Amino acid sequence: MRSLVAGNWKMNGLAASLAELTSLKAALAAKAPVCEVLMCPPFTLLAQAAWTVKDAFALGGQDCSPKDGGAFTGDISAAMLKDAGASTVIVGHSERRQYHGERDGDVAAKVQAAWRAGLNAIICVGETESQRDAGEAHGICTSQLEAGVPAGATAENTAIAYEPVWAIGTGKTPTAADIVAMHGHIRSCLVRRLGEGARQMRILYGGSVKPDNAAEILNLPEVNGALVGGASLKCADFLGIIAAVKPA
């Protein structure tokens, strides 16, 4: 399995930010990465990003509607993302859960919409700080996986991102032992639910991944890549993370 380093620009980026993607494309052409690379800019930049990047690396959306189309003002369908040049969509990010009230059932419906449109899904799970303090971290992720990952998920159409909410944008990260324990737990849940094929499904870590901690995190057992927020906005930082992935 090749690792995947994915960037999530969140609600950041104007047309001028496409220069970062041009730089990233040039850097990856000069030195081919060991891992797969995916960038998820805001919807408004996706089509322009696709023109800029061509096929140098993959592009994704940050969310999609569970519906295929129709009278849903302001929503974006998976088919629209695909049409704009995306291969993948992030679903169930904790910021969607927190600010838009998304629940596991919504996440599962969005994942199915993504698959119908031919997109791969990155399904995010993770506990809050109070849930971790209460010893509930593994249980929370179990229930998010059970209700949020639909039957039919395969290593080809789905990846999981473990993003502890308290580590996102805070500079805090779990210990290496906690990451290994959680990724092992997620792997067991996936195999129990989906069968042996789920051993090949990527489990990404997300939450304050930076160039200076990437080598430690990305080379832990059962960590098959990263989902990067803040450090994906600048090409140099993102490249530092990509460079930290060791060949399998």
Ligand code: 13P
């Ligand atoms: P940061 O890397 O900024 O902590 O964000 C992580 C994240 O939420 C990626 O989806």
